[in-house]
Amino acid sequence: MRAVATVFKRELAAYFTTPLAYVFIVIFLALAGAFAFFIGAFFERGQADLESFFVFHPWLYLFLVPAVAMRLWAEERRTGTIELLLTLPASTFEIVLGKFLAAWLFTGIALALTFPLWITVNYLGEPDNGVILAAYLGSWAIAGAFIAIGACASALTKNQVIAFVLGAAICFLFLMSGVDLVLSAFRGWAPPWVVDLVASFSLITHFNELVKGVIGAATAVYLATLVGVCLLVNTLIVDLEKAA
Amino acid sequence: MVRLERLTKRFGAVQAVDEVSFSVARGEVLGFLGPNGAGKSTTMRMLTGYILPTSGTAVVAGFDVVENPREAKRRIGYLPEGAPAYGDMTPLAFLRFVGAMRGLEGAELERRVREAIARTSLEEVALRPIDTLSKGFRRRVGLAQAILHDPPVLVLDEPTDGLDPNQKHEVRKLIKEMSAGKAIIVSTHILEEVDAVCDRAVIIARGRIVADARPEELRRRSPAHNAVRLTIDRSREEEATAALRAINAVREVQPLERVNGTATLLVLPADGADLGATVAGLLHERGIRVEHLTVEPGRLDEVFRALTASRPS
Secondary structure, X not given: OHHHHHHHHHHHHHHHHOOHHHHHHHHHHHHHHHHHHHHOOOOOOOOOOOHHHHOOHHHHHHXXXXXXXXXXXXXXXXXXXXXXXXXXXXXXXXXXXXXHHHHHHHHHHHHHXXXXXXXXXXXXXXXXXXXXXXXXXXXXXXXXHHXXXXXXXXXXXXXXXHHHHHHHHHHHHHHHOOOHHHHHHHHOOOOHHHHHHHHHOXXXXXXXXXXXXXXXXXXXXXXXXHHHHHHHHHHHHHHHHHHO | OEEEEEEEEEEOOEEEEXXXXXXXXXXXXXXXXXXXXXXXXXXXXXXXXXXXXXXXXEEEOOEEOOOOHHHHHHOEEEEOXXXXXXOOXXXXXXXXXXXXXXXXXXXXXXXXXXXXXXXXXXHHHOOXXXXXXXXXXXXXXXXXXXXXXXXXXXXXXXXXXXXXXXXXXXXXXXXXXXXXXXXXXXXXXXXHHHHHHOOEEEEEEOOEEEEEXXXXXHHHOOOOOOOEEEEEEHXXXXXXXXXXXXXXXXXXXEEEEEEOOEEEEEEEEHHHOOOHHHHHHHHHXXXXXXXXXXXXXXOHHHHHHHHHOOOOO
């Protein structure tokens, strides 16, 4: 556990030693706000809730979260520090977990900085703060799933651009797998259970629940499993490289 | 302290390391030599647990690197090739990170970090980002990281590569100072380094060990070992050459250079015999004045070339 905490602290600090972190946070806040106000019609809806704010998060995350995750492993490979890291007395999983948690907390910080919006709705009306809190947690959980996916992509390459594109593409598939466009591509040839399986992978279906403040057991299990599997795959990718 | 047992690594069809076995005792500095691409780094990476061997294993202080990597890694200080370090960190933060990963904490961690910084003379740059440091300093940061936890085994991959002569001297001095209680493996392709720090040299070529001996022993294999280099008057050159060739133990006499009325000859012995006294005696008998006479210890680079150059297998 010490190794997890040590890697976590180093990675989190690494985000803030470059301007990238601040640029990321500013872009996230600007886009999240712009989407909520202009496309989500935050004021025009005339409702004291943050649904118009949360509903765009998966699409924002699609591009921003892989950008947070892309350096996790690719940078280590490019600079050769991975050799140092993997010869320290820690298991690969501890390092994978430490890196994941740092990136996840970073997205959490960015998300938490949207609090003025929460203050605004509370000033304008009387929203259900329980729902808002649940939606925040749900949004953060989606970010976590994307981080875990992005970290896997990052472990596959030493090129951050490739890591980003690959991560975003996989996130997109998970996001869209519940949409008819994707499902119809499977319906033609795959048995129904495969189609159902693909549909059940869809993040968007689960997210729509989360935005309404509903944290169902199925959604929680789904997200936890997705993150867990990604972390294991990530560990496997790093370990396979050692045996190659 | 360290024992490599038939360590083998294949990358696809390429046999990078082929059944390499040797051991290093406490207090010994082993020079690990070979041309570029011979498998030095691959061997060290297997020893330190960065990559897994295809077959064979290594035992570090009683712990098998394949079976029990964590315990083996604890006992190794490793400087990877090129001394990688996190460029965004300062040496101080970097060393604290590595120390914490190695289970050091609190006052003990601070003490070790301070010690490592002092031993590698990093005080003046301890608070500057590693990215902004010169190559020499970066190499020292890598060394500081390797010795931080005072490991019984040190594995240093080209620790002096790219350093200027003064920095090389400093690093070699440091290695010598630390050698007493440790088993140290230093890879290099700089042969002078072997003389400067190593008690023993293992030479590999194309993944196989081609020599494992003390530097003096290796030198003895050089054709120039015990050769006599002498400078005499130019006018007596032919006479001297003929007389020296008549000696049984002399294989050949080569003229090296002729300047200002003097001639320099190289007398190569057969079977590495010690010719110094015989040659001097013979010339003295004939009244040939010798201006200069040295006995060559033999040259490592010749031995290295002979052992590692491509040859039909």
